[in-house]
Amino acid sequence: MRSLLKSASIVALVAGLAGPAAAETLGFSWPVNVGPLNPHLYSPNQMFAQVMVFEPLVKYQEDGSLAPWLASAWEISEDGRTYEFTLRDDVTFSNGEPFDAEAVVANFDAILANRERHAWLELTNQIQQVEVIDEHHVRLTLQDSYYPLLQDLSLPRPFRFVAPSQLIDGESAQGITAPIGTGPWVLADTRLGEYDHFVRNEHYWGEKPALEGVNISVIPDPNTRAIAFQTGGIDLIYGVDGPISPDTFQRFEQMGQFTTEVSDPIATQMLAINSQQEATRDQAVREAINHAIDKQTMVDTVFYGTQPTADALFSPTLPYADVPLAPYAFDPELARQLLEGAGWRLGDAEGVRQREGARLSTDLVYVGNDAVSKSMAEIIQADLARVGIETRLIGEEESSVYARQRDGRFGMIFNRTWGAPSDPHAFISSMRVPAHADYQAQLGLDDKADIDAMISDILTTTGEERRRELYTALLTRLHESAIYVPLTYTNAIAVARPELGPIPFGAMASEIPFERIAPQGQ
Amino acid sequence: MASFILRRLLLLPLMLLAASALIFFMLRLGPSDPAMDYLRLSSVPPTPQALEHARIMLGLDKPLLVQYITWLKSALQLDFGVSYATQRPVLPDLLYYLPATLQLAGVALLLTLGISIPLGRWAARHQDEAPDQWVRLIAFIGVSMPNFWLGFLLVLLFSVHLGWLPPMGRGGWAHLVMPAVAIALMSLSINARLLRASMLEVKGQRHVTYARLRGLPERHVERSHVFRNALLPIITAVGMHIGELIGGTLIIESIFGWPGVGRFAVSAIFNRDYPVIQCFTLLMVTIFVVCNLIVDIIYAWADPRIRLSAEGAE
Numbered sequence: 163m164r165s166l167l168k169s170a171s172i173v174a175l176v177a178g179l180a181g182p183a184a185a186e187t188l189g190f191s192w193p194v195n196v197g198p199l200n201p202h203l204y205s206p207n208q209m210f211a212q213v214m215v216f217e218p219l220v221k222y223q224e225d226g227s228l229a230p231w232l233a234s235a236w237e238i239s240e241d242g243r244t245y246e247f248t249l250r251d252d253v254t255f256s257n258g259e260p261f262d263a264e265a266v267v268a269n270f271d272a273i274l275a276n277r278e279r280h281a282w283l284e285l286t287n288q289i290q291q292v293e294v295i296d297e298h299h300v301r302l303t304l305q306d307s308y309y310p311l312l313q314d315l316s317l318p319r320p321f322r323f324v325a326p327s328q329l330i331d332g333e334s335a336q337g338i339t340a341p342i343g344t345g346p347w348v349l350a351d352t353r354l355g356e357y358d359h360f361v362r363n364e365h366y367w368g369e370k371p372a373l374e375g376v377n378i379s380v381i382p383d384p385n386t387r388a389i390a391f392q393t394g395g396i397d398l399i400y401g402v403d404g405p406i407s408p409d410t411f412q413r414f415e416q417m418g419q420f421t422t423e424v425s426d427p428i429a430t431q432m433l434a435i436n437s438q439q440e441a442t443r444d445q446a447v448r449e450a451i452n453h454a455i456d457k458q459t460m461v462d463t464v465f466y467g468t469q470p471t472a473d474a475l476f477s478p479t480l481p482y483a484d485v486p487l488a489p490y491a492f493d494p495e496l497a498r499q500l501l502e503g504a505g506w507r508l509g510d511a512e513g514v515r516q517r518e519g520a521r522l523s524t525d526l527v528y529v530g531n532d533a534v535s536k537s538m539a540e541i542i543q544a545d546l547a548r549v550g551i552e553t554r555l556i557g558e559e560e561s562s563v564y565a566r567q568r569d570g571r572f573g574m575i576f577n578r579t580w581g582a583p584s585d586p587h588a589f590i591s592s593m594r595v596p597a598h599a600d601y602q603a604q605l606g607l608d609d610k611a612d613i614d615a616m617i618s619d620i621l622t623t624t625g626e627e628r629r630r631e632l633y634t635a636l637l638t639r640l641h642e643s644a645i646y647v648p649l650t651y652t653n654a655i656a657v658a659r660p661e662l663g664p665i666p667f668g669a670m671a672s673e674i675p676f677e678r679i680a681p682q683g684q
Numbered sequence: 685m686a687s688f689i690l691r692r693l694l695l696l697p698l699m700l701l702a703a704s705a706l707i708f709f710m711l712r713l714g715p716s717d718p719a720m721d722y723l724r725l726s727s728v729p730p731t732p733q734a735l736e737h738a739r740i741m742l743g744l745d746k747p748l749l750v751q752y753i754t755w756l757k758s759a760l761q762l763d764f765g766v767s768y769a770t771q772r773p774v775l776p777d778l779l780y781y782l783p784a785t786l787q788l789a790g791v792a793l794l795l796t797l798g799i800s801i802p803l804g805r806w807a808a809r810h811q812d813e814a815p816d817q818w819v820r821l822i823a824f825i826g827v828s829m830p831n832f833w834l835g836f837l838l839v840l841l842f843s844v845h846l847g848w849l850p851p852m853g854r855g856g857w858a859h860l861v862m863p864a865v866a867i868a869l870m871s872l873s874i875n876a877r878l879l880r881a882s883m884l885e886v887k888g889q890r891h892v893t894y895a896r897l898r899g900l901p902e903r904h905v906e907r908s909h910v911f912r913n914a915l916l917p918i919i920t921a922v923g924m925h926i927g928e929l930i931g932g933t934l935i936i937e938s939i940f941g942w943p944g945v946g947r948f949a950v951s952a953i954f955n956r957d958y959p960v961i962q963c964f965t966l967l968m969v970t971i972f973v974v975c976n977l978i979v980d981i982i983y984a985w986a987d988p989r990i991r992l993s994a995e996g997a998e
Binding site for chain 1: 714715716717720721724725730731732733734737769770771772777780781784836839843844847850851852853854938939940941943944947948950951956
């Protein structure tokens, strides 16, 4: 390890990437600087870095449960509207300020002063009052019972805590003085366009990180990142959204000299089929599409086997998602039979089916400059052509694709779930919002109103058993409607020098658990 | 001469105005919605309320012309707005990144001149012999190879396989070598061939034959009578190369992780970060116009026919 870090720091010094490189400092890279690290705001604050510095009251666990974190315990009133949190008494901010009930309330006040900005998150709309009970107790009062309260509190933002002295006039909407949190890392140094340097929080209340620091070079280009890793400029590649291309990952895997890991499923990448459009209104057509797409070939050729195929909208590893659903197996013959049975007959020379003079034709919308989406779209087009469905590919700019999602101008569109801890509750919640592809895709279903009512029930019911029943009913209904073609489960990848030991994965997609990386021999 | 410079400088604001209008309206001709881009870059879900809020905040609810005039008014006070992606004022950030780009482009220019001039002279001196063929081959490769591909090949050879040079980042001279070579190769190839052609042309002229008849040594003839006259087209070409070199930094900076204005602009283009793209374009127009002006002044000074006719006219 010593020699690795020594050589790594020499390379870094020579390369000048790492700035103040020191022994036992991990070299990492990110496409942009981490931003001002305001825990209550969004971009340009980078989530993984906000999580390094700021902590939640409760922490999302890998199994989907919520564990005590800055709050050591909590009590929920009978009607589900009042939560009393007991705070840990051994926590201080990295500047020595105490983390107590006053600090919690000051942060909630700052967040709620900017309520409009967080309106997308249901909890901000539900909170009525946050008050100090005593030094280590806080009471949160809601308008209605809202079961995912703890999930929302565990999000990377906005419900995390900065030292109250850093708020500007008690608010954070216009910025904070400095990013002082309670987390295991402290931002030590930043150079615009070059690096951000974090050091271990020596006053951390929990288990202290084994690494002394993390140095994050700004590298936007995936190929440059791969080369920086290969030449020793950085020690770790980690990420969800293609920090390196799948084929580069496979190359590192085959080289055999590095640790390469793939996490459990994080989110689902799927195709949403629009039930409002002429051809895809037909249940049989949607089922046929589900049977006609060869996901395994897609995974093998586009993702080089780095992602598993998906059978359901949510991975069964998620809370409430372990519902017995029969997957739509890849079976082109069955797809053809379904279409024949629904009256779609092969007639014209182009091999496109017709029914009463209407061609079985739809479109597939994807982000045009995303090479991965494009390859997936082409595979789907070819698979569907084999059973007699014509697919027009529409590759457009990202914001045009968003606009089509919002107003339903698509036959089929790529979509993905939001990942832990938003899945499944926040994702199903959004199915009721017209601006989402899911709402538009489902709108042609006869029982769309019932589906929406079921979702509202799930979010407000206080009984665990009842909630589970409702989830099972909802997920079964959505599965049977064949509105979605689940394609793959996305996951995080990690490539590291073997001296770093096994690389742990975060429970949330947006978190990188540097504090749990323990270099071997220590 | 002074009035010539003044006239050219007075043209600059007009050119900036035209460029700003062009880029402003062209960006907005596309199908994409700036409010949507803004929300996406701020990672806020694009609910109808959020979109409405963003439209008002960015002034997108007003007619396009009003938007342009509002933007222009602030721009005249050097306020180019706030980047959608970084939420920071645009101009200070661009100026922060500019020196790194000028350093890279400057070294590339030195490389272009420092290598192309000896190469061109060598090739002209040995017309149709081996050296000329070698220079032709180098120029052929240099002109044909895209700079980003050359960049990757250099990194593979010198960083990954040999380990001699750092693959990315900004630091000492070692960091400059590969990106500067990748940017400069095309310009220096063109320049070397241009100088060769120009020297061969001058060589055939009567004043050169006369110099030889006077019995001057061949080296002196080449230096004082051929080379100096052949340099004039090179000066013009340099004006264009400066644009090429700065344009080259756009992609090369991304590949070599060079913290310059080019890399910043490339991510702004990918993100459709309009305020950054607009300000970047104007900055580039200014640099391009000023560099060309300097080149024209040098040209006028170097060519007595222009200098004297200008003085005679005054």
